[in-house]
Amino acid sequence: MRYLSVFATLSLLLCVVSPANAHALLDHANPRVGSTVAVGPTELLLWFTQKLEPAFSRVEVRDSNGARVYEGRVQVDPADASLLRVALKPLPSGTYEVRWQVLSVDTHTTEGRFLFTVRK
Amino acid sequence: MKITVNINWLCDGLVAALAGLLPLSAAQAHCFVGIRFLPATLNIDDPCVADELSLPTVSRSKTGDVPSATALEISGDISKRITENLGISIGTDWTRLDTPGSARTSGFGNLATTVQYQLVKDAPHELAMSAGISVDWGGTAAKALGADSFSTITPSLQFGKGMGDLPDTMGWARPLALTGQVGYSVPTRSSTKTVDADTGLVSSASNPQFLTYGATLQYSMPYLRSSVVDLDLPAFLNHLIPIVEAQFATPVANNAGIGIRTTGTINPGVIWVGNYFQVGVEAIVPINRDSGTGVGFLAQLHLYLDDIFPRTIGQPLFGPQISTAKPLLEN
Numbered sequence: 001m002r003y004l005s006v007f008a009t010l011s012l013l014l015c016v017v018s019p020a021n022a023h024a025l026l027d028h029a030n031p032r033v034g035s036t037v038a039v040g041p042t043e044l045l046l047w048f049t050q051k052l053e054p055a056f057s058r059v060e061v062r063d064s065n066g067a068r069v070y071e072g073r074v075q076v077d078p079a080d081a082s083l084l085r086v087a088l089k090p091l092p093s094g095t096y097e098v099r100w101q102v103l104s105v106d107t108h109t110t111e112g113r114f115l116f117t118v119r120k
Numbered sequence: 121m122k123i124t125v126n127i128n129w130l131c132d133g134l135v136a137a138l139a140g141l142l143p144l145s146a147a148q149a150h151c152f153v154g155i156r157f158l159p160a161t162l163n164i165d166d167p168c169v170a171d172e173l174s175l176p177t178v179s180r181s182k183t184g185d186v187p188s189a190t191a192l193e194i195s196g197d198i199s200k201r202i203t204e205n206l207g208i209s210i211g212t213d214w215t216r217l218d219t220p221g222s223a224r225t226s227g228f229g230n231l232a233t234t235v236q237y238q239l240v241k242d243a244p245h246e247l248a249m250s251a252g253i254s255v256d257w258g259g260t261a262a263k264a265l266g267a268d269s270f271s272t273i274t275p276s277l278q279f280g281k282g283m284g285d286l287p288d289t290m291g292w293a294r295p296l297a298l299t300g301q302v303g304y305s306v307p308t309r310s311s312t313k314t315v316d317a318d319t320g321l322v323s324s325a326s327n328p329q330f331l332t333y334g335a336t337l338q339y340s341m342p343y344l345r346s347s348v349v350d351l352d353l354p355a356f357l358n359h360l361i362p363i364v365e366a367q368f369a370t371p372v373a374n375n376a377g378i379g380i381r382t383t384g385t386i387n388p389g390v391i392w393v394g395n396y397f398q399v400g401v402e403a404i405v406p407i408n409r410d411s412g413t414g415v416g417f418l419a420q421l422h423l424y425l426d427d428i429f430p431r432t433i434g435q436p437l438f439g440p441q442i443s444t445a446k447p448l449l450e451n
Contacts, residue, residue: 022424023427025157025346033350106431108427108430112155113155113347
């Protein structure tokens, strides 16, 4: 039983010693992942599960031909460091691919990809 | 004694970390392969080297003995990266056996250690592979349980493959992932002699070599939500990974005349994945009488040390210092 006592003590120590941050995973998006919208959005919003490092957090939005449909800089929202936003060009009907890569404040990188469709 | 050494080492690590001696690095640590996260599975080793702690793992099942004994097992193990691709783990278990008509027995099993090396992490294809050597150290267990007095060495290969590279028209299948493990267990002693306490007769039993193998099939609801379609399900469901694990052991050498056949279990269950830990629950279904009787259960709390302590003991001890993320995208 002494081994388990050691493990239990260790795990308790691990849980109380310091505050922590984890991998930044995509929590939800607007337009929603895999959704079909009737009106082309003017901005893409990505909410993550952790705060992001602005300098190393990136997003691409491309149409089915691979052309860029976003403009300006990708920005981490000043009021919410877990929100990434990028302005979009006017979007005609079609399917769009979003690719993101972010660095959370604890130095873990994560990446992802999803589609949304505009059908007017 | 070995545990004490490791605790001292961990304490040293904590002190060093507090002193800011450990480097910061950009890493993905526990089992991320591109956009795929492969959870730590309860029976089959996952294919990644990581900093993690499984404590406790609790199981209750009935053995394949006649008469069948009820086994309650509580185990724990900790894994630590030495470099980005090389890790070690150490673990042990405590078992209580209740056999009808016999006195209850309990005690610790043999200490088990593993050295694991990350062979492949192919992000676009969500493919990970690792190789390891595990040693079950004979003579470190409680004798009352009848644990092996000899050590067993098991080289093994682990793999994991996400289905994220399927076409978007098969989006429903992209959250699927398959992981597996193949190993070969070699006892350090080919036979074990026992002396009958009453008659004084000496008998010898062969210690067979086993091929061990298993696989998991899992469906990631977090992957479905973040990469395929957000169905606006309740948050709890979005953290679940339904899973089926199967593991088997087949004697393949030094097994003549000892009447051992393939044993194994199939474990359907589910893993809830959070930011800092995961909780897994599975049923244990024996594949034959030799593997056990009735349906048992298995549960595990698993902590992601790289997320709980990203700047200290959640880092590899050695390795290249990476100060920024390597950009894949260009804006």
